[in-house]
Amino acid sequence: MAQETSYSKDVLEDLIDGKLPWGITKRIISDLKDSDRFDKYVEILQERTGFEERILLPLTEHLYIVEKGGDRIVKCDCGYEYGDYRENWKLKALIDVLETEDELDEIYPGFAKPNAEFCEIRRYYCPGCGAQLEVESVPRGYPIIFDFLPDLDAFYGDWLGRPLSTKKEFKDLSYEFIARHLKVPIDQSQTM
Numbered sequence: 001m002a003q004e005t006s007y008s009k010d011v012l013e014d015l016i017d018g019k020l021p022w023g024i025t026k027r028i029i030s031d032l033k034d035s036d037r038f039d040k041y042v043e044i045l046q047e048r049t050g051f052e053e054r055i056l057l058p059l060t061e062h063l064y065i066v067e068k069g070g071d072r073i074v075k076c077d078c079g080y081e082y083g084d085y086r087e088n089w090k091l092k093a094l095i096d097v098l099e100t101e102d103e104l105d106e107i108y109p110g111f112a113k114p115n116a117e118f119c120e121i122r123r124y125y126c127p128g129c130g131a132q133l134e135v136e137s138v139p140r141g142y143p144i145i146f147d148f149l150p151d152l153d154a155f156y157g158d159w160l161g162r163p164l165s166t167k168k169e170f171k172d173l174s175y176e177f178i179a180r181h182l183k184v185p186i187d188q189s190q191t192m
């Protein structure tokens with residue numbers, strides 16, 4: 001019968017850093033999850049970032065959702081803030097688009113290169129520290145992809161059994177953000 005296993009913070013730190021051999025990594029991730037593993041994980045990230053705000057969830061290697069005042073915002077480990085986590089952070093990042101043959105050749109020498117007639121590659125960078133945050137390869141003109149909008153209230157309330165102090169509507173606010181910045185009315189029927 002499977003037994004609940006608890007791992008020390010040191011082991012989890014090595015797991016996060018990719019320092020563990022695959023055999024051990026596999027055993028840890030396929031074991032039953034120990035109940036406080038998420039808390040230990042967040043504790044490590046909290047120490048590493050040195051954030052004053054509480055980390056609610058890590059999003060990428062550099063980005064975190066943190067609780068700031070009554071808000072939940074996306075924040076880079078450099079301290080740069082991207083605002084409400086329900087607005088796609090990519091809309092506030094620096095974007096480098098590779099769309100010509102030559103530009104695509106830079107990163108795809110040889111046959112694997114996407115067809116520049118139909119595809120573009122977007123690289124997203126943090127305005128605060130310049131770190132590359134994400135890369136997406138999409139058909140030309142494709143809307144910016146919102147990779148992950150977590151339902152934090154369900155996660156904390158239903159999964160961890162300790163609801164967050166304030167509730168937020170679970171809704172993608174990216175279109176409202178775009179409309180606000182372009183100052184154009186928005187057709188709500190297009191947003192979901």
Ligand SMILES: [Zn+2]
Binds near residue numbers: 079126131
């Ligand atoms: Zn940054």
